[in-house]
Amino acid sequence: MDKLVLLQKYTSKRDLVVQALREMILSGQLVPGQRLRQEQLSRMLGVSATPIREAIRLLEADGLVHGETHCGVSVVEISADEFQDISRIRAMLEGLATRQAVDRCDPQAYATSLERLEDLQCQMEKCVESRSLEPVANLNREFHLSLYDLSFSPYLIDMIRRLWMHLPGYMIWENPDLAATSIEQHKPILGALRARHAEAAAHAMQVHIELSAVAFLQNLREREAAAPRSASGRRAASKSRAKKRA
Amino acid sequence: MDKLVLLQKYTSKRDLVVQALREMILSGQLVPGQRLRQEQLSRMLGVSATPIREAIRLLEADGLVHGETHCGVSVVEISADEFQDISRIRAMLEGLATRQAVDRCDPQAYATSLERLEDLQCQMEKCVESRSLEPVANLNREFHLSLYDLSFSPYLIDMIRRLWMHLPGYMIWENPDLAATSIEQHKPILGALRARHAEAAAHAMQVHIELSAVAFLQNLREREAAAPRSASGRRAASKSRAKKRA
DNA sequence: TCCTACTTTCTATATGATATATAATTAGCA
């Protein structure tokens, strides 16, 4: 009975490193512009150079980090224009995915998924009420992505996941007003989903994404006008030496 | 004057390997399902293991190869359903890119690019006439992608390039009739571009992609019905799929 | 005896770790 080890699926250290780095980037622990040094990562994560290097290549192809030869890689920064572009693409792709989710999914799975979506929505509303926004990012992510999983379109799902990967989730969900309006926009989507009205659901999703993007960008500009050049990536990069200790 | 070396931009061996493998996959030299063995690649390309391994990770993140831990990676196969999905996504994204190309581009660059597009179209028509289809794949690729470059939407361009990367170009352009009709559909696109009619151009592009996909799939099914289970890699691929189940 | 199904080795290969060398950039210094 020493074969219990077979039950725990093997995950390569490379994939663990990818997970860890992705988490650190998406949570804002690694700020845009910050350079990733292999030796430091190696020490920090307790693995040798080989998995680190391969993990970095995976992230590079994902577009989360950008590398120049012999200069290493650094966390990419996303500009306001790029955010707008991403949102435009998201609106199209996620609209399509929503439509296909309604059209393609079998009733059984659809019902259970809809239940799950409403549960998530309920949780998010409670978070907004209690002003504890920290879990909303993950809840919202699951809300959207689990819906798109019903579309049975692996390439579509993959592209949407790619786009989400570039969204700075940690800064989107820190404004209570933005969060409230965004969560509110989920309701017409859920309504259309309940009615199994594919076109209406797709449209509601598109509107939701476009409006949220506009609101977020406006909020971002206001904040930047109030506190210009506060924590931009370039400064952070030059400060990376100080961060080495931490 | 010994700095001439600065003129030749340094490319890492890793990137050379990526290029080489991509070329081999897209040209059909490496068939779907074929396993890539690191040591063999290392010998074949004359580089050590490290660049090979990193290159494989880049291709894996691109989705061109699929790897399971300790099993290595193999060239992914694309099913008819997936081709249809990709085409649907392409129609949306490339329609959007076409619209933005008309809307966003400055007149100067637009004029020269339009000239280039018409030149490409002319070359493709000549190829079709002379039944020499081999160069059409690359010409068509440049026709489309150079148009989208005008959209100034890096994420959009990146996603479209990703999708193109998965198209089996070497088998799409081997049927003279398909090629002729596909090239013919470029004309309304060019017409709308000349008129700077963004909406019409986007629509023509969408129609072009959707119709081409339908025609190709029909042709593929006819061929498979005529000669089922043809040799090329299908056996190996179905083996790797069976593995996935277990 | 032969065949099938199962189990156990064995081997090829991916993965991970380490050491060393080279090339390019960066930082420090004059």
Next chain:
DNA sequence: TGCTAATTATATATCATATAGAAAGTAGGA
């Protein structure tokens, strides 16, 4: 500014380990 030294990514080589797949062997039944 220009040069030198240190730092770091890149590349090669070698080895250890874990796993999957294949081969070989074994047991049971006809």
